[in-house]
Structure formats: C-alpha cells, structure tokens
Amino acid sequence: MTLPLLVVDAANVVGSVPDGWWRDRAGAARRLRDALAAYAESGLPPGTVDPPLPGPLEVVLVVEGAALGVEPVPGVDVAAAGGSGDDRVVEVVAGRAAGRRCVVVTADRELRRRVGALGAEVTGPRTVRP
Template sequence: MLIVVDGANVVGSVPDGWWRDRAGAAERLRDALASAGPAALEGGTDDDELVLVVEGAARRVPPVPGVRVVAAERSGDDAIVDLLRREGSGGGVVVTADRGLRDRVTELGARVVGPSALRIHR
C-alpha cells in the first residue's frame, strides 16, 4: 500500500516557522517519517511504501532510505493525483487536510487522513 504524504500541507499544519525554511521543514518531515517508517500511520506495515510529495522550494529535498520523495513539477496536489493514477490507489492512503485534494483522491479510491493521524515527532 502507498502512504502518500502531502508535504506542503502537513508541514503547514504546524506553526513552527516552516515558512522561513520550506526545504528544511520538508527535510525534518522526511526524517521523521523515515524514523517512524510505515508505522508513522496507524495500521501501517513493513510492506507499505512511504511517499513524500514536495513542491516549490522543497523540491530539492532528496529521498532517504524508507521514504521516496516525489518532487512536483507543478502543484503538489497534481503530483499526488498523477502518482495515484500511475501506481494505483486501491488501498492507498493520502495524508492531507486539503479538501480539494481529498475529493480528487477519494474519487480514485484512496483513503484520506489528516496530518494529525501521523505518529511522528517534528
């Protein structure tokens, strides 16, 4: 199962000064996800793949073992939808609070949870 994290939305859900260093905030999220592994999401298993979708200034954030990073060429929302279409969304989970994205990915069969569903320390 894919666990797709809307990086900009999740980073933006915590008012910790992320706007001063968007790439650094995305790196901290990536590292927290890598540390937790698929268990970052309740019910996640070792067979699940964590995918962090980044955009804008955070596009330069590289992947690390355990977290694939997808750099959006356009909007992060579009990249998430394209990823789910390309790789299949059946059983996939998208972590976001974006209502528009929520509607788009549920139409593809993905389940959506909010950023608070992540069990990570940031």
C-alpha cells in the same frame, strides 16, 4: 507482495502547524521526510486510520516550491511537483495505487475529493506530524 502506499502532501502537512516552517521550507520537508522513514517499517500508529495500516509501507513524500531539492532516504521516496503539488499527489496515486491500499495524508478538501475518486483513503496531517 505489493506494499500498501502512503502518499504525503508535504506542503499541507508542514503548513498545518505554525512552527516557523516558512523560514525554512526545505528543512521542514526534510524533518517530515525523516519522521516518515519510521512509518515505512512500522506502519501508521494504531488508531490513526481504520482499518489499521501496519508496515511495511511504500511511502512517497510529494514536495513543491522551495522544498524541491529534498532528496529521498531509505524507506521514503520523494516525488517533486513541477507545478501543482496537488496535481502531483493525484499523479502518484493514479500511477502507483492500482490494486492496493492507498492512504493520502492531507487536509486539502479538493485534493481529498480527487484522490478519493481514485479509491484512496485520506487522513489528516496530525497522523504523521513529527
């Protein structure tokens, strides 16, 4: 059985709330990664996407810049962006989403358009904010 795919744009999600993330970008990405581990088992909370996305899920956190050293944990793969984080999100969707449901978490309009063209659904950062 192929699991649904949840791809999270880490920079966009952690940057969506002014909680001091800019002082410790890697730490903010780690906190997000750890919160995402629960979604790998349970799926997204009811009411966040329609139709619902119950677990288990394959979860991929895309990191860039100062968060490049963030390691994967059980349930959450980490995809490092050598350049643009948006380009890496698109690569992950193009490479892993074929034939299955894919939801991308970002508020970036251009990225939403790009992954939508690949058949992915998109939801905003509030869906997964720790």
